[in-house]
Amino acid sequence: MSFLKRKGSQVIIDTLLKQGVDTVFGYPGGQNIPIYDALYGVKDITHILTRHEQGAIHAADGYARATGKVGVVFATSGPGATNLVTGLANANMDSVPLVAVTGQVPTSMIGNDSFQEADIYGISVPITKYNYLVKDVTKLERVLVEAFHIAKSGRTGPVLVDVPRDIQTSEVVSDKSLELRLPSYQPSIKGHAKQIIEATKAIESAEKPVIYAGGGVLSSGASEELFSLAETGSIPVAMTLMGLGSFPGTHSLSLGMLGMHGTKYANIAVAEADVLIAIGTRFSDRVTGKPEHFAVNAKIIHIDIDPAEIGKIKKCHIPIVGNCKMVLKVILEKLKPNKREKWVAKLNELKKEFPMAYSDSDKVIKPQYIIEQIYEATKGNAIITTDVGQHQMWTAQYYKFENPRTLITSGGLGTMGFGFPAAIGAKIGCPKKTVVNITGDGSFQMTIQEIATAVQYKIPIKVAILNNGYLGMVRQWQELFYGGRYSETDLGVSPDFVKIAEGYRAKGILVQRKEDVKSAIAKALEMEEPVIMDFRVDREENVMPMIPPGGTVKNVLG
């Protein structure tokens, strides 16, 4: 076997199989036909043909976030590869492990402005964790193995492997010595023992500690440890958008989401905290507002796998570089239980004083009401994907995520059009789970063509469009900060989403009255096929509370 000659394209498929890949999302084209030829008839890999490469990479991303495995996407050269750019940047910002394999024009034609040539290697440098242009077929297998290793280790992220067509078609003898040679890539995962002791002491002596949990808790699988930390020390947990689901949203110690559209009590708690335990998070501007005014009273413990995140935005007092799960385990070995009755009581009061609420109506459908009904119908156990904008924030506020990896959302890049293909990927990764894409009429139309994919592969995902006919979040900013000048945010006449669904041979439901919301959701969840629900909601509802950009909890609106 080891002396067998194989074509580069065969090496790609064989390596994917060795890596345990069972699903590939992609789109064939002129320069990756050999890869698709090698894939032909391979039973252990299911290929999902999307209708756009952006759909393919977001689906691979949704698959990766839902399962924790590496998502894999294929695209051809030139426009195929450039259509991956948004998806790569999206995965890079949210640290999602992906391997993208792109076709490239033959090596002899690179640089000639050949047909469908684009320098995707150069383009993807700043938006991937690492990238390769393979110019030697003998290095192909090693490159692919490295790509998977880099994608899924340390701070996970997307890796692009660009493979010219002649590399796919030339033959190579198997590489016998495939041990990794990455001397410059050794992520530290254990965490400094002394620092961990310091942190444990700081937590123990804290009177008003708050946990600030981010996506790193989920990617390191540290939810159990986070739960123990919170319960042992009676420490309330505020989560970032990316961290939702890392701690049960219904738990009495949950403060929900913090930051710009976070709960008032989460933001007040952070402002008052004497110790802030930041776990797997990067002090994003959506959380900190003005960093110098963020958590001013707190000694900050920052646990993160990426040393570059330590002190990037905010100076911390006890940095710990390591895998969140491993670091928390060590902290928990020593941490003494503490009831912290006074602090917990104070937070319970704050929760009563500033509850998450909206003024419901019988005349129009309030978008928040729909989220609550989806929550009730799925008992908080569905995988929810979102796009970006108002519906995303309402989902974060009103759907109480109970379990890890149940909210799949574009947190860092804020990519409209992400949620629907991500739902396809999530459902393929977790076929037993109910998967609902909560979206807006603006976002949904960015990748609406993927209804065809869902129908072709019989993927019974549900879409709830909170249709207000606006680019709602921008409209909200225009209302609040630009004197109500709604420049180019009115989407005009809404398309008939039911007819669009039906045109693609999916099911569509139009909901215009509040009393029909519950039954529509129930009906959609029962159907074993893709269903698009078009909810006509209150057009000018705002996401509240809101801390204006660069502000603090003192400036909160709503």
Place this chain on the structure above:
Amino acid sequence: MEEKHTLSILVRNHPGVLSHIAGLFARRAYNIESIAAGVTEKPDVTRITIVVTGDEDVLEQVIKQLRKLIDVIKVVDLKYSDSITRELAIITVNCNNETRGEIIEISDVFNSTVVDLSESTVTIQVTGNDRQIKGIIKLLSRFGIEEMARTGVIALPYKSVR
């Protein structure tokens, strides 16, 4: 505080690595004063020496981001006083029969070599640290520098004073 730093970066020697590094500086809006790259005692390792001026906090972040790059093996922020820094410059200066002698005298003082002469120009090759190169440029500029090429600074830490 704005200060000059010499970063000595050891990287895996393969195509694309320079674009990863230069791109990082560009993205952080960090201006590179000079950059010089060349192979080290190990054939698969390249040393890139970058001179930058900028804010300490930003630089600290840039160094962390550099260390994060998969190809970067080591990054050292070399202090000027603790390191040997050298650069080579080739300078073509305008001259006439009256000024030629003076130019060659200046060149001698700076331990430079005259590498080319024409009726109206002298070309000087000078090696030294930043201060010496700047010094000779200052003195020569009044004759009119026609063209100049600089290699960019390379540096190694002093071993003797440790």
